[in-house]
Amino acid sequence: MIMEATNYFAKDGMADAVLERRREGSRLRARLGLPAGRIFVNQGGQGPDVRWECAFADEAAFQADLAARDASPEFAAQRREMGALTQRFERHVFTLDETPL
Numbered sequence: 001m002i003m004e005a006t007n008y009f010a011k012d013g014m015a016d017a018v019l020e021r022r023r024e025g026s027r028l029r030a031r032l033g034l035p036a037g038r039i040f041v042n043q044g045g046q047g048p049d050v051r052w053e054c055a056f057a058d059e060a061a062f063q064a065d066l067a068a069r070d071a072s073p074e075f076a077a078q079r080r081e082m083g084a085l086t087q088r089f090e091r092h093v094f095t096l097d098e099t100p101l
Contacts, residue, residue, distance in 0.1 A: 001055055001056065001057065001058070001095065001096040002055070002056040002057075002058065002059060002061075002062045002093060002094070002095055002096075003053060003054070003055050003056075003093070003094045003095075003096070004037075004053065004054050004056070004062065004065075004091065004092070004093050005051060005052070005053045005091070005092045005093075005094070006051065006052045006053075006089065006090065006091050006092075007047070007048035007050075007051050007088075007089070007090040007091075007092075008022060008048050008049055008050040008051070008052075008082065008085075008086050008088075008089060009048050009049060009086055009087050009088035009089070009090075010049040010050070010085060010086055010087070011085060011086060011087045014085045014086070015049040015050070017085050018049055018050050018082070018085045018086060019039070019041060019049070019050050021078070021081055021082050021085055022039055022050050022052055022082070023039065024078065025052070025078050025082070026039060026052070028072075028074055028075060028078055032068055032069075032072060032074075032075070033068070034065055034068055034069075035054055035055075035065075036054075037052050037053055037054030038052070038053050038054070039051070039052050040052075040053070048090070062093075
């Protein structure tokens with residue numbers, strides 16, 4: 001399994017707009033036939049204002065998802081609009097450690 005996580009650090013006063021833009025991004029993903037993922041909202045303290053996560057069965061599924069995003073003009077616009085609302089963006093990709101304990 002592969003987990004992609006993105007962290008959005010809003011510009012001052014823009015946390016609600018970042019959340020709504022992320023929701024729209026998930027709706028766009030669904031329209032493109034991609035999994036919507038899950039959105040998390042910071043409840044106070046350090047860290048990103050909004051976090052999005054999505055799991056993929058394997059590398060092929062993850063690469064197909066990336067290719068669909070890269071081929072979408074709507075997704076490019078989504079990225080630009082989010083960029084205007086955030087001071088920092090992070091993308092992290094993890095694989096599941098399946099080593100027996």
